[in-house]
Amino acid sequence: MRGGSPVATRPEEVFGEDLLTVAARVREGLDAESAASGEALPGRESEATAEAGTGRAAREERAAVLRAGVRGLERLAAGRPDGLDGLAADESFGVQAIVLLEGRPAIPVRDRDFAARPGAWAALEEQRAGIRASVARVGRVEVAGHAELDWLGTGFLVSPFAVMTSRRVAAEFVRADGEGGFTFRPGMGARLDTAEELGAPAADGAFACDVTEVIGIHPDVDLALLRVSPAGGSADLPAPLAVSADAPPDLVGRPVYLIGYPAADGRRDEPAAMRRLFADVYGGKRLQPGRATALLPDGNGGFTMTHDCSTLGGNGGSPVIDLADHRVLGLHVGGRFGSANVAVPLFELAEDPLLERAEVNWV
Numbered sequence: 174m175r176g177g178s179p180v181a182t183r184p185e186e187v188f189g190e191d192l193l194t195v196a197a198r199v200r201e202g203l204d205a206e207s208a209a210s211g212e213a214l215p216g217r218e219s220e221a222t223a224e225a226g227t228g229r230a231a232r233e234e235r236a237a238v239l240r241a242g243v244r245g246l247e248r249l250a251a252g253r254p255d256g257l258d259g260l261a262a263d264e265s266f267g268v269q270a271i272v273l274l275e276g277r278p279a280i281p282v283r284d285r286d287f288a289a290r291p292g293a294w295a296a297l298e299e300q301r302a303g304i305r306a307s308v309a310r311v312g313r314v315e316v317a318g319h320a321e322l323d324w325l326g327t328g329f330l331v332s333p334f335a336v337m338t339s340r341r342v343a344a345e346f347v348r349a350d351g352e353g354g355f356t357f358r359p360g361m362g363a364r365l366d367t368a369e370e371l372g373a374p375a376a377d378g379a380f381a382c383d384v385t386e387v388i389g390i391h392p393d394v395d396l397a398l399l400r401v402s403p404a405g406g407s408a409d410l411p412a413p414l415a416v417s418a419d420a421p422p423d424l425v426g427r428p429v430y431l432i433g434y435p436a437a438d439g440r441r442d443e444p445a446a447m448r449r450l451f452a453d454v455y456g457g458k459r460l461q462p463g464r465a466t467a468l469l470p471d472g473n474g475g476f477t478m479t480h481d482c483s484t485l486g487g488n489g490g491s492p493v494i495d496l497a498d499h500r501v502l503g504l505h506v507g508g509r510f511g512s513a514n515v516a517v518p519l520f521e522l523a524e525d526p527l528l529e530r531a532e533v534n535w536v
Contacts, residue, residue, distance in 0.1 A: 342489055
């Protein structure tokens, strides 16, 4: 294979359906888009509304990639023995694009809800209520006083007063206080905004909470806990997400989903692929389903969990949530677009003193 997503080397497993069926569905969406003169993205009218700022050039480029992918799927369905490596370069990339858009999508969230999906992720509809409850408890970590950035990543509520995010997110506005604890960097502050959806007006604070204290940054894993309170006299915080105190016996291959704020990051990701697949629309809340792929020793006596959801830089701090029962299995901390994604398996920390101090909602 010519690089890209390892998921795309097995499209039949990703989709769980005949590749010709997938190809026909994508072609139908492209034809509908063409008939509407580019007013809608392939087969996703409600998502097109969410992505109203998408540039025409990006939409046209993505359509060309998908049409090449349709040709590639049809050739694979005809039984090419050498798989993706036997396709033309544009067809191979197009198949990978369809896998990531259809098999591992990044679905825009609007009004704390999401558009129904055909095919591989039709099962999301059965779990809509649980997913919507999760969406309300995940937010964008925004910062004041930073020289370059106004938001940093993702965080989520894990107790009546605490938000969890990655250490790398918190490090942008937090420093050691010299007494074994942590404090804000001079002139800086932070908050968690659970709105910030694609195409939505600027949040009014009704869905935000202020970071008031640094509970702690974990010494061994990429994890931080922050004390929060409702912003601007708004209502009480939502009940926290349930965090799994034990590993599912069938973790590998288990359907999961992330909620977060994927962002363009030319330092780590693949700009051309990002532009095609995310249509130049970043920073808004998305639902990103996939599967847990492994639980591996981290070399320091602990474990790392991997997954294959489609993620980008702003997903740092996103929860990895079990689709079956909506418990948080892990904290997404990094990876590379179209490749491996790494998460802290939270069930390994069920008796950790820092998480006990934050009164994490273990279930």
